[in-house]
Amino acid sequence: MTLKMEIKEVSKIFGPHPKKTLRLVKEGKSKEEILKKTGHTVGVERVSLDIQEGEMFVIMGLSGSGKSTLIRCLNLLNRPTSGSILVDGEDITTYDRHKLKKYRQKKIAMVFQHFGLFDHRTIIENVSYGLEVRKVPLKKRMEIAQSSLETVGLKGWEDKYPNELSGGMQQRVGLARALANDPDILLMDEPFSALDPLIRREMQLELIDLQNKLQKTVIFITHDVNEAFKIGDRVAVMKDGKVEQVGTPEAILENPANDYIEAFVKDIDRSKIIQAEGVMIKPNALVRLKDGLNVAIKEMKSNGLSSVYVVDKEMRLKGLVTIDDALEAKTAGRSLESIMTDNFEIAAPDDYMQDLIDKAIQTKYPIAIVREEKLVGLVPRAIVLSSLASQ
């Protein structure tokens, strides 16, 4: 992975004398103190982040946490008061007007919370706006805009006006407009929070799909923890203009850096974040196919189990044996193979807990986690069902 964007010690202060106020920030004065004393608002305070190429990087925070201010620093809609932002090794904060224009035209595009569409233009004219600004010839830009509209599934809506479309469709136009410029970096400022929940979920999934195809570097802002953890490869949590923690969703869930984040992730719907891999246990008892009935009974007895999985010597899952069947077979003199059942549930390691819930309800036995036919672990029903209860 290569480093795409390096945000170094970026601060943004609003007010008539931001540079002077910066000193107070460096002295460690709090936001409230500074506001009271000087009337300046500290939007972002010395934030440093590294963003990798092709990564879906989510910045999460409540309103007033500075996340929107920060994302606007990345295309210089806000000029940072101090600090530097390196994109492909070049510091964009030193750009003059001309270079900045080129940077915005070629490298970076933005999707807005309330779509930011031009309602005097048709959909296709909206989508081709970035190309028009770059003076791409009409025919060419219509072609690109057309294919961009098709990417987001809005074929046939070219000549409508934005207010003839639903919210979800309008945001697709916003996305198509950003994609038409073929930027390396896509900034998304709470793109789905103005949409109703059903549409939001649909758009999240589509964005993940699209990202798998296009492999852009996406910087995504949200105030919704579930959204952040669902779509983010890595998540940065912001509070009062500062970044509190950066990490993968699972790492943050496992080890919240402080009480604030812990409180934040408490309401999270874990079943949508945690994968089977994260909770599965190594089976403490297993029976090989060649071991036979007696070993199976012994294994269950010594481990206090009522059932055990049977594997071959390559760890391929063959079946399940219960203690009742085993004891009965023993007196009847039957073999291990004859009493194996496939009356159990299997799942993949990257399945979400959410998908395991139904399986846990249907079966009496632990869920077998199988990767390429091999048994890699078990998820006891208790774990799945208790995760449901803790919500």
Added chain:
Amino acid sequence: MFDFPTGLTFHVGNYVSDLVDWLTVHWKTFFDGISNGLLWVFSHFNDFLIWMPWWFFVLVIFLLACQFKSVSSGILFAIFLILIGIFGYWDEMMYTLCLVISSVVISLIIGIPLGIFMAYSKRFEMIAKPILDGMQTMPTFVYLIPALFFFGLGLIPGVLSTIIYALPPVMRLTNLAIRGVPEEVVEASLSFGSSRWQLLTKVQIPQAMPTIMAGINQTTMMALAMVVVASMVGVKGLGLEVLTALGQIDVAKGFEAGISIVFLAIIIDRITLAISNTFQKK
């Protein structure tokens, strides 16, 4: 005790008067230049309007109304115009129309760019706002007096005072309209690397257009409202007819000239409003 102390009287009026005298003497060529330029444009435009066959003009108004409003209002406006002709005020109406149109065009040429500048500069807005208030609330007769000194009796002071009176609405509304373009839309335009000029011409002005059109409509109505006042400095047209009727206490003439102004006002207002509405629909 309760009366305002007489010792405190002090007149600024004299100084204003002196300034006007000084300007009249020393800036004569400047004012003459404006005067001659305006007069040239105006008289040619007026000649054209008068030269136009009456039925052609009625037809143009009818078609405009049909296009932007409805056939029934087209018919109504045509009847209005013919009525004005029947009253014997056709040429006067054309003269008034010419005054209104040229004042409005000049107001727009000055007002829209200044309004845009106002939207961009907080400081200019701060200075311009009270001046605009003054232009609108100062009794119009007051600035007719210096206008008389600079340009003499006749059309030019009439046009100028009409412009002063009609300029504020379009300037104010242009300012408001540009400022009213949603922040995110401006950001969206900038985020794609638009230049200032592209932002203005491709996004801000088109987005502001419905409000600017409302400003143009208001400006036109203000210009029309000045018609009678302007006639006091010798501008011809419908206003002068009203004024003469007033002098002669001629109710009949007053009514005919007055109702002609109302007809003209209705036609201009409805058509400009209808045109501005077409911008709103999108």
